[in-house]
Amino acid sequence: MMQYRDKTREATRRLREACALAAICTEFDVPLIINDDVDLVHACGAAGVHLGEDDGEPAAARAVLGANAIIGVSCYDSLQRAREAAGAGADYLAFGAFFPSTTKPGARHATPDLLRDAREFGLPRVAIGGITAENGGSLIDAGADYLAVVSGVFGARDIRAAAQRYAALFDTGQVR
Numbered sequence: 001m002m003q004y005r006d007k008t009r010e011a012t013r014r015l016r017e018a019c020a021l022a023a024i025c026t027e028f029d030v031p032l033i034i035n036d037d038v039d040l041v042h043a044c045g046a047a048g049v050h051l052g053e054d055d056g057e058p059a060a061a062r063a064v065l066g067a068n069a070i071i072g073v074s075c076y077d078s079l080q081r082a083r084e085a086a087g088a089g090a091d092y093l094a095f096g097a098f099f100p101s102t103t104k105p106g107a108r109h110a111t112p113d114l115l116r117d118a119r120e121f122g123l124p125r126v127a128i129g130g131i132t133a134e135n136g137g138s139l140i141d142a143g144a145d146y147l148a149v150v151s152g153v154f155g156a157r158d159i160r161a162a163a164q165r166y167a168a169l170f171d172t173g174q175v176r
Helices: 011-027 038-044 058-065 079-087 112-121 136-142 159-168
Strands: 002-004 032-035 048-051 070-076 092-096 125-128 146-148
Touching (some): 002 011, 038 048, 038 058, 048 058, 058 070, 070 079, 079 112, 125 136
Parallel strands (some): 032 048, 070 092, 125 146
16 A cells, blocks of 8 residues: 655646556556545545544544545544544544654554554554564554555665565564
8 A cells, every 4th residue: 555645835837747657557556545535535536535633523524535545543542533534434543653753743652552452443453653673573463464665674774675675574383
């Protein structure tokens, strides 16, 4: 899965970039999720949207994007927010930050127990925040189905090798 996250207000550039990414992701059968912007998802044909606490409700996004859209919700450090998102039709729940993050330096801190506790909602759980190839395995062990990574991949000298290191964390039977 790929997420496009751009907090600027440059609508024309954002639309151009999102449409280009959507085309590439479609070519390689990779779902593209757009951060915070239901209208941009609709305009570029992305697979879905990721909603933070100020980005609207999953039901409203579903009404615009349709039944097949992927709708993820940031739950930060809150099991209650996860419960509400699951009840409102979210497709996945994101928690974090688990570790200090250069992308979101002031993020709330979540613990691995939250991943374990959120299992009750029956939705995929995404771990966010300061995740490295060295610490990601502990989050998978705690119940993360996905790891959201920015700097660990795109800040690497060899992006492909970095992505492969993260993918290897999901190999079953690997000792961490």
